[in-house]
Amino acid sequence: MRSRRAIFRVLLLPGTLWLAVLFVIPLGLVVAVSLAQTNIVGLPVYGLHLGNYQNVFQSYYLPVILRTVEYAAAATVIIGVLAYPTAYTIARFGGRFKNALIVLVILPWFVDYLVRIYAWVVILGDNGTLNGILHGLGMHGSPPVQFLNRPWAVIGGLVYTYFPFMVLPVYAALEQMDPALIEAGRDLYASGRQVFWHITLPLTSSGIVAGIVLTFLPSLGDFATAQLLGGSNTYMIGNLIADQFSNVGDITFGSALTVVLMSVLLVVIVGYLRRTSRRARAVRP
Amino acid sequence: MTSWSWSRRAFLRDAALFSGAGVLLAACGGNAPAARSAAPIKAKVDGDLNYFNWSGYVPPQVIKGFEKEYKVTVNQTYFASDQAMLTKLAAGLPYDVVFTNSAYMRQLIGGGLLREIPHGELANYGQVIPFFGNPPYDPGAKYTIPYGYSPTGIAWLTDKVGAMTGSWNDLWTHKSASGHIYVLDQIEEALGMSLLRLGDKIDSGVASQVNQAADELIKLKPMLAGFSTADYTNLENGSGWIQHAWSGDVYIALGKVKDPATIRFETCKEGIPIGVDTMSIPVRAQHPGTALLFIDWLLRPDNSAACVEWMGQANGTSTGNAAFNKLVRDFPFLQTSDAILTDGAWKRVPTGSQQQLWAQAWSKVQAS
Known part of the structure; x- marks a missing residue:
């Protein structure tokens, strides 16, 4: 028993080191930079300056925060509505093509993130593929439909990007579910709808919650989608942070924004973990 | 050809967003190198060239020509925004030649990040038009040689x-x-x-x-x-x-x-807002002699004209600017004159x- 525990401790070591070196230390640096000032070349001069945090809580950033939450929530809901039937169909009716279908879902991720979003710029542009099709359908002479630079373009981009992150956990939950439970439900004269609402959905709720966490949180921090598909009125918190590094060179303010955003995300994650651990305790005999 | 190179540049402008974390780490990696008095650089090969620029900003055949002429390898690294370029230089990364921007000279020169360029070592320095011998962003042109500008x-x-x-x-x-x-x-x-x-x-x-x-x-x-x-x-x-x-x-x-x-x-x-992309040698350069040869190579009349035709900008050499005005002769509204340089509003990023x-x-x- 004791020797087995020792082995597990050794096995934990690489992961712990990995997290410490590549996660905890950089995170500590971000916090330190958020409290620093910059010198003439833009490098941080460490200290304890709370001014960067005062700037975070300016009223003119409130619309950006609200918009970010709005887009991320809208994207998550749409992904949920689209991904659940996808995962359900694959899990229940995929047969021997199940694995191939799952690979198809994640296939776009084999292409670089930025390239995929650029592809949408080409498709949705004023002279783009979609407008070309509309034109061909007989809308000659009418001005091109403006798809880009609109909130829906950004939300659509988020849906496209994070869709697999909902399919996979929901699929895993559906796979774990015993199909006999559905048959049992039907044997007890439940309608298809009743079986879904009272058996399938509750039993896969852990997958849905995991999917929500995996899609909502990265959507909150996303910036490339709004940068490339959005316009001047679709600015998200991720854009504000990215701009501090790549455009205005205020890495201390960018770091303060990052720390605040991460703190908010942490609250969501801790809430999720507490929920799942309670559940795990509840099912333990 | 030219447009493709510029597409890549624009693409990288956007990709800059992705380098945020790396830039932050780089920024934390060390202190700004202090300006130090080093012996003047001699224009002679002292190793392969570590080159730091926008992607596709110098025609490939000009770079290949340099490699062949001096039997060195040009190791190309690209940046995606001037801000990223500044941060990496500030972090002390040892590039030999860097395409800096005049708007950032308060930071680059003021922060002691650049080495003096001895004009006497550049065989083609006579190509540089008089304005750039004493530009407002770099009095005496001690740290910069012009490469490209467009108002x-x-x-x-x-x-x-x-x-x-x-x-x-x-x-x-x-x-x-x-x-x-x-x-x-x-x-x-x-x-x-x-x-x-x-x-x-x-x-x-x-x-x-x-x-x-x-x-x-x-x-x-x-x-x-x-x-x-x-x-x-x-x-x-x-x-x-x-x-x-x-x-x-x-x-x-x-x-x-x-x-x-x-x-x-x-x-x-x-x-008229104006800024110039300039060539500089950072203080941390390990092969400043090769860097000086490379700058001289780009000033050479044939190469200078090739660069202008490649990127569609005037470049501050007499041959290059003549090539530019020939290039845009059908578009008078694009033609440039020295008046733009003297009367223009020089961009400066504040500190x-x-x-x-x-x-x-x-x-x-x-x-x-």
Whole structure:
């Protein structure tokens, strides 16, 4: 028993080191930079300056925060509505093509993130593929439909990007579910709808919650989608942070924004973990 | 050919966003190298060249020619924004030759990041036009050799808008172009332009002026399609009817559209923003001799002309500028003269508390 525990401790070591070196230390640096000032070349001069945090809580950033939450929530809901039937169909009716279908879902991720979003710029542009099709359908002479630079373009981009992150956990939950439970439900004269609402959905709720966490949180921090598909009125918190590094060179303010955003995300994650651990305790005999 | 190189540059402008974390780490990696007095550099091969530039900004055949001539390898690394370039130099990365920008000289020279370039070691230094022997951003041209410049102005589609007046007001007054107007997504261009329009200095550090310039941009926002540095793409695909643009990118757009007569460009009477991409040798360079040879190689008349034809910008050498004016002879509105250099409004990115003032004003514009 004791020797087995020792082995597990050794096995934990690489992961712990990995997290410490590549996660905890950089995170500590971000916090330190958020409290620093910059010198003439833009490098941080460490200290304890709370001014960067005062700037975070300016009223003119409130619309950006609200918009970010709005887009991320809208994207998550749409992904949920689209991904659940996808995962359900694959899990229940995929047969021997199940694995191939799952690979198809994640296939776009084999292409670089930025390239995929650029592809949408080409498709949705004023002279783009979609407008070309509309034109061909007989809308000659009418001005091109403006798809880009609109909130829906950004939300659509988020849906496209994070869709697999909902399919996979929901699929895993559906796979774990015993199909006999559905048959049992039907044997007890439940309608298809009743079986879904009272058996399938509750039993896969852990997958849905995991999917929500995996899609909502990265959507909150996303910036490339709004940068490339959005316009001047679709600015998200991720854009504000990215701009501090790549455009205005205020890495201390960018770091303060990052720390605040991460703190908010942490609250969501801790809430999720507490929920799942309670559940795990509840099912333990 | 040229347009492809510029597409890549624009692509990397966007990709810059992704280097944020890396830049932060780089920034934390060390202190700014202090200016140190080193012996003057001699123009002789002292190793392979570590080259740091925008992607595709120098024609490949010119770089290959250098490798062949001096039997060295050019190791190319690219940056995606001037800000990223500054941060990496500040972190002390040992590049040998870097394409810096005049707007960042307060930081680069003031921060002691660059080495002096002995003009006597450059066989082709005589090619550099007199203005760049003593430019406002680098007195005595001790740290920089010019590579490319194109003034900022307004481009428009003649079949969509008319009655342009040669004023920055043109971005604000064309209500019918609403939703098809772009402003450059660069703090020194956007805020600088708004400051010029209000009659202030392009690099004003006065809080009331900077905030007023930001408020004017906020007023403009409902009419904007967005803030974008993909100026030639917006012109080419027709989404930008009125575009705050670099003249060099307008040249690229003219080469891509079916009917070049549909695109025009103007500079504005309140002030012509100007900046130069320059060649420098960082203090941390390990092969400054090869770097000096490389700079000299780009000044050589044939190479200088090749660079101009490749990127569609004037470059501050007598041969290069002549090649440029030949290149744009059909587009008089793109032609340049030394007057633009002497009378233009030189872009400068502020430092210290003024930088914070600008950063907050710009963030407010973006957030509003």
